[in-house]
Amino acid sequence: MRILSLAVCYTVLVILLSCSKGSKGSAPGEETTYTASYASNVFKVAKGAKFTSASIVHDFPANVQFSILDVRNTSGKTVSAFLDKYSIGTWSQPVNKNTDLTEAAVIAKYTQTEKSGVSIDAATGVITIEGATTQNISSGTYYILVQAKVNDKTYTLSNIASIELTESVFAPVKANWKYSTEANAVQASVNVTKLSGSYLNDVAATIPNYKASKTYLRLKISDNRDKGIIIPENIDWTSNFSLTAINPWTTTVKSSDAIILSSPINRFPVLEQDSVLKGTIKAASLLNKTAINFDVTLNVTGEGIYDAVIKLNNNPAQNVLWWPGGKSIYMPNQLKSNNFNDNNSQWSYERMDWSDNAVVFWEKGFGSDPSSSATKKVDIKTMLSNIEHDYKFYYDTMHFVKAGQTKADQYRTIIMLYEQADWLATGSGYDSQTGAIWINYSAANDNATLAHEIGHTFQYLNSCDGNYAFTGSQNYIGQIWEQTAQYQATLLYPTAYFSYIPSFLPKTHLNLLHEDNRYSNFYHLQYWHLLHGIDFVGKLWQQAITGEDAVEAYQRITGINQSQFNDEIYDYARRTLNWNFLHKSYYTNYVLSSSASYTQNAKVNAMGDGYYIIDTSRCVQNYGFNALQLTVPAAGTVVQVAFEGVKGNSLYNTTYDQYAGWRWGFVAVTSTGSVEYGAMNSSNSGSASFTVPNNTSRLYLVVSGAPTQHFHHAWDNNLANDEQYPWKAKFENTLPKN
Structure with a gap:
């Protein structure tokens, strides 16, 4: 028998939800259909609150068995946090304050049970949502898919119910100290606040079967560092507000006068209580090494919703730690x-x-x-x-x-x-x-x-999370780790990274992924951010394929080829002349007003025939660049360059001459920081002209290394084996500056 695929089930879900509160289920290839529904098919649940639905009303045969197929968001994607299994603390028996006098006796009654975030009773169809599992799920609407099985046939109930998850609303409160007089008791304070106005309405909307005539008390206990321990189960109080429950974590004392609202915590201590809320906290979490006694009185009169916060004051007896709620703490091996x-x-x-x-x-x-x-x-x-x-x-x-x-x-x-x-x-x-x-x-x-x-x-x-993320033993991936961390930090603290500019500028000729420049050379990531958005670098790490370096991953993800990538590198290089990408105002104002160590100027040597050749110490490598500063003639002057890529010169590393390529062109920066770009040239030799704009303060020839084929750059701390693509140029109406 073939079962409908989840993709098909979801399509049915979307259609049916728009027209019906109930759900029809039919097995593939069968004519028999059945109906099933809940009293309300929208489960309104506050984050952190445990929810239990009514039973399914249905006309299936009595031997039907229900199970959860999936929980999906409005985009149709599975939300695994609802389906994952969690360790939920429960009590096998009530704690007896007269006989359970030791920590071991209390802990013996506390067990952790593995439960799914969303589960269903196979016989009744009652759905349970564990509160501790929803703390980190985004608020919104989620759809539950249920499967019904009768003998060997399965039926998909694709529109049976949805979860409307809302934010938990606990009021911020401040405590006024009130000291206990009980012997050996920890000093404690209590503060009770009655909710009012729109906040009262917001909280009331999260309470099932809320009635304005009742009294609702939300109780929170916090330690001396204000770390909260929140009662995880509902407790009804008697009209005089004296607790009669031996174990208020699980026991419910029926009353029409007051209810304590729930808010779960993953691990919590036992709280024993009697009249006027005299209590002892004992260690239900292995972190808690000692008991704490406290004695406070709660004064609550009249109907309404109240927040009560008990705060334990600093005391030598309180050498105890509450395990924090929310995300878990992993214990490393x-x-x-x-x-x-x-x-x-x-x-x-x-x-x-x-x-x-x-x-x-x-x-x-x-x-x-x-x-x-x-x-x-x-x-x-x-x-x-x-x-x-x-x-x-x-x-x-x-x-x-x-x-x-x-x-x-x-x-x-x-x-x-x-x-x-x-x-x-x-x-x-x-x-x-x-x-x-x-x-x-x-x-x-x-x-x-x-x-x-x-x-x-x-x-x-x-x-x-299962991604390659530039991990492994390859000797060409470590550089991107430091470059990325620098880029991430500059987004938050841009001015803190100005100090890297003097070390970046003399090394712009190095390979884009060179180990010597890994802390200083992160501006190309700002350029990629400019082109593709603030989330792109994260995508690069998430979507890189095993064995790729950052350049290979970038080209594949963006869908560009080697030649197009070389064009982008040249554009990036010329933008550095006035920091024309992220944080431009920061860099322009700082760099242009600073010393010569913040000014780019490639080193060239005169050849005696009118040509100048790039010095071996500054020769471009893969995706590195030179910015040769030129003298600035009068505005309107046409400057010219005859450019030639050089191969076979033994003064340079000729190992990679077969891949040699260049991008080159003029760039002018004005006194106001604006920039004018000449045409980009990709030929290995040729000439170009450029008309000097008004107010030009700096004039450059920019040359970038543009290999015809990409290859990995090893982190070997050896400059001698690095690729080099030398070039030479002859100028008219301008000369190299300095």
């Missing part, structure tokens, strides 16, 4: 021998902090707070804020990884902070699972350096 629960280890959970997308560990020499160090100060919060800024730009704006298809959505980037004085700044990742950087305190305080290293983590993440 090489760190598994480190005891993170021991604060005397090199790395410890007690010397850890995190943001939405990153987690940082610091060495024990910093102490509990690196910001208090006199000589190695690092403000962890500021550093994480800067990393978040860079991370979100690379993810959301550059699209350097594919949202919904990347391990970046699963794991936080790991930051390892060392106390050594020697400079350390390296970025890549761990075990093909997550990005990571290794930095010392000096690097941690340099925003441009952080941006560069976080850039490397996104390059590494592409290989984690």
Whole structure:
């Protein structure tokens, strides 16, 4: 029996959703049809909230079995985050506060069960959406495809239901301290805020069966670093707001007066409560090493929706860490021998902090707070804020990884902070699972350096996601890693990279992918950005094919041939004369007003017959270029050049003469920074003329290396074997300057 393909099923889905709330299912080749529907086929779900549907109403035979076929977005693409399996914390039994007095006894009742993000009861068709799985899925509409199986026949219910996923809305609150008088209790505060206005309406819209006559309490507990622990299950309270549930994580005490709303967290402590919310937090996560007692009273009167935040104050008893919600923290293989629960280890959970997308560990020499160090100060919060800024730009704006298809959505980037004085700044990742950087305190305080290293983590993440991403043992791929990281960082901190210009300009003749220029030569990526958009470099890393270097990948992805690529390189070269691409105003204002070290001028030698030949130290290689500055005659003067590519000259490396080619032409830059380009020439020899424009301040002959065939450039730190394409030129009405 042939089952309908998913592509066909989706076509049916789109058609049927526009005309019917129910769904008809029929097996291929069969005349029998059945109907099935939910009471509501639109499941409105807030991010982080667990959802359970009603049963399917259907006329299938009693032995029907339901299963999930797919969950798709509005573009018809599968959203794997709904279908992946997750480890969900559950309680096998209620915790008894009178008998479960040890940490081991509590943990014994806590289990992690592997569940799919979206699942269906085979018999009833009840669909469950696990709240912990939706935190990192974009808000929007998603369509569920269900399969019904009767004996050996299958039926596709392609329009049975959709998920309308909305943002979670938790109000920001500030706490006023109220100290506990209970012996050995942690100092705590409580702040209760009643919601009103449009925000009340927004929150009410996310509550199933909301009634204005009820009292709703949203309860959050946070530790002394304001890391939140949010109650993951619904709890009804009695009218006097005294908790009678022994285990409020799973037990529901029926009441018509008050309801605690849910908001899941992946790993959380046990909270035992009795009257006036006197509680003990015990370790349900292995990170938590001790119990914490607190004693607060909640004052809530009247109907409405309230946010209640309990914040535990700093206290020696609170040497405990809450595992952060949201993205997971990957444990690298090489760190598994480190005891993170021991604060005397090199790395410890007690010397850890995190943001939405990153987690940082610091060495024990910093102490509990690196910001208090006199000589190695690092403000962890500021550093994480800067990393978040860079991370979100690379993810959301550059699209350097594919949202919904990347391990970046699963794991936080790991930051390892060392106390050594020697400079350390390296970025890549761990075990093909997550990005990571290794930095010392000096690097941690340099925003441009952080941006560069976080850039490397996104390059590494592409290989984690199954892409080639210029990885392997090839000796010609390493250069693009540094060039790309520099380019990424310049988009965020352009002025921080002016210092590379003096080292770039004397080396413009080198191969585009030359190892000697890997940190200084990143402007061609800005040029590609100009031509193809801000997301292009990310596409280059995502779409490169195994074995390609960056030039090969670029030509294939953009659909151009070798000759067209040579034309582009010449255009890029002449644009550098007034930085006519990204950040033009930054570079023009800075470079043109700076010293001669920021001015291009290729070195040539007089031959005695009127010709000048490029010096061996500045001879162009593959896709390198020379910008020979010329004397500027009066405006309107016609200058001429007789150009000749040189082959067979033993002063140069002639190994690659068979591939030699050039692009060449005049360029004028005016005193205002505008530019006028002469015609580009591609012949190996010939002549050209150019009329000098008004207000010309600089005049150039630009020559770029244009090989007829591409070949790889090895990172071998050996200039002697590099290809060279020498050229010579004779001028009329102008001469080489200097």
